[in-house]
Amino acid sequence: MKRPKGRVQRVLQTSQQKEGLELSALLTNPHLQALMQAHDIVAVQELTEESVTQYLGETVKLVRLQKARDTPLGATVRNDLDNVVVSRVVKGGAAERSGLLSEGDEILEINGIPIRGKHVNEVHDLLQEMHGTLTFLLIPTSHNKPAPHRQTVMHVRAYFDYDPSDDPFVPCRELGLSFQKGDILHVISQDDPNWWQAYRDGDEDNQPLAGLIPGKSFQQQRESLKKTIPDRSQEQQGKIWCSKKSKKLRRKNTSTLNRNTDHDDILTYEEMSLYHQPANRKRPIALIGPANSGYDDLRRRLLSIEPEKFAVAVPHTTRNPRIHERNGREYHFVSRSAFETDLAAGKFIESGEYEKNLYGTSMDSVRHVVNSGRICLLCLHTRSLQVLRSSNLKPFVVFIAPPSQERLRTLLATDGKTLKLEELKVVIEKAREMEVNYSHFFDATIVNFDPDQAFQELRRLVDKLDTEPHWGCHIRNCTSFF
Structure with missing residues (x-):
């Protein structure tokens, strides 16, 4: 659509019909002419960004993208025989924002330089030196482009460290997202099950381009094969703008990594959700640590200072009550058969036997404290954590x-207290063992170097639960790890 001029404008101006005069006045109105001029500018700009034509008998697409210096476009490519094909468009990158590149498009030229026949590493080196306006000549994919849809974001906590610069399999080192054990990651795309697209919590505003992280199954398979596959970190690395390794190498690695798919016991990610603690339903605080680390002292101190705010869950036992004890205050006194029935039904967080009597802490006892509006303080064995986290007690x-x-x-x-050197070493070693095997269950760690400082830090963490939301185990998957 262009502004009225020439013969059409003259015809309207000489028209004697009422409608012609009204249309002539309307089209010569300054406001409408400004609107049509803006339309013409946008139309010309869109034409320069994408156009379809013929090239060597092929229907091709000519697109132009803006690439900032030292910033990846946000796409990966692969070699398909002599062809260079777009294999992935990453969320938040220039390629994705433009909507002009699609998975499956074959790249024929970049700024007039022929691409067909080049290895992806050569394409990487070429693109690395380019910036500004880049013109791509593409053969559009024959597959219909799926309608855009809003993917559900999955929030996970990582249970391993990841550095893409040390990963020979990552499709694009420039797009790889580094993270550390314990980081919260927001997974925005799982279209490729081997390489998810994600942001690290807190980086969304500063890093608009999503990063690539190993997918759940892929990472589990790699972890299980670490001891059987020799280190290939020194082998030829795929330089990518972003790209994938050669098709031959990729096929070989994929077949190897898919030999065994039963790796559910390997911790990689756990799904999380952001939890806002209600004012009348406080989260239980579970204190974990080796004997003589001071965790029980911290619990007693909290209970003595603020008994109206903190409480303990009344345990169950099969022993007979003593003279000063009252049922439901010191213990819930039950028969052995009733205890064993509840134990078989999974009602206890933890239990044990001492001098032929059974003792245990039940879920209902913890809920009773929570429902009273107080904070339930627990000192648990590490093996009880998974049972507690599988509940809805958060x-x-x-x-x-x-x-x-x-x-x-x-x-x-x-x-x-006087402990021998060997006993001190046992405390330190037990703590190290707990961290290695159970740190994925810990929401916070306090080193008890000074009891007063440790107490104040614990109070700060407890108070923080009332004022800030915290990431917690997504209840649907509290015992299922990714």
């Missing part, structure tokens, strides 16, 4: 770690 788990061996000796001596 516990906040704090690991109380011992300080150095010499500092630990000093602290225990202050309390009148």
Whole structure:
């Protein structure tokens, strides 16, 4: 559509009909002419960004993209025989924002340079030197472009460290997203099951381009094969603008990694959700640590200072009550058969036997404290954590770690405890073992170097639950790890 001029304008101006005069006045109105001029500018700009024509007998598409210096376009390519094909368009990149590149498009030229027959590494080197306006000549994919849809974002906590610069399999090192164990990742695309697209929590505003992270199954398979596959980190690395390795190498690696798909016991990611603690339903606080680390002392101190705010779950036992004990206050006194029935029904968080009597902490006892509006304080064995987290109680788990061996000796001596060197080493080693095997359950860690400082830090964490939302296990998958 262009502004009226020439013969059409003259015909309207000489028209004697009422409608012709009205149309002539309308089309010569300054406001409408400005609108049509803006339309013409946009139409010309769109024509320069994308056009379809013929090239060597092929229907091709000519597109123009803007590439900032030292910034990837946000796409990966692969070699298909002599062809270079777009294999992925990453969310948030220039390629995705333009809507002009699609998965499956074959790249024929970039700024007039023929691409067919080049290895993806050569394409990488070529694109790395280019910036500004890039003109792509493409053979559009024959597959229908799917209608855009809003994918559900999945939030996960990572249980391993990842550095794309050390990963020979990542489709694009420039697009790889590094993260550390414990980081929260927002997964926005799982279209490729091997390489998810994600943002690290807190980086969304500063990093508009999504990063690539290993998908669940792919990472589980790699972890299980680490001891059987030799280190290939020094092999030829795929330079990518972004690109994939050669088709031959990729096929070989894929077939190897798919030999065994039963890796559910390998922790990679756990689905999380952001939880806002209701004012009348406080999260239980579970204190974990080795004996003599001070976790039980911290619990007693909280209970003594604010008994109206903190409480303990009344445990169950099969022993007979003593003279001063009352049922439901010190213990819930039950028969052995009733205890064993509840135990078989999975009603206990943890249980054990001492001097032929059974003892245990039930889910209902914890819920009773929670429903009263108080904070339930628990000191649990690490093996009980998964049971507690599989409930809907949303516990906040704090690991109380011992300080150095010499500092630990000093602290225990202050309390009148004297431990031998071997016993001190056992405390330190037990703490290390807990961290290795159970740190994925910990929401926070406090090193008990100074009891007063440790207490204040614990209070700060507890108060923070009332004022800030926290990432917690997504209840649907509390015992299922990605």
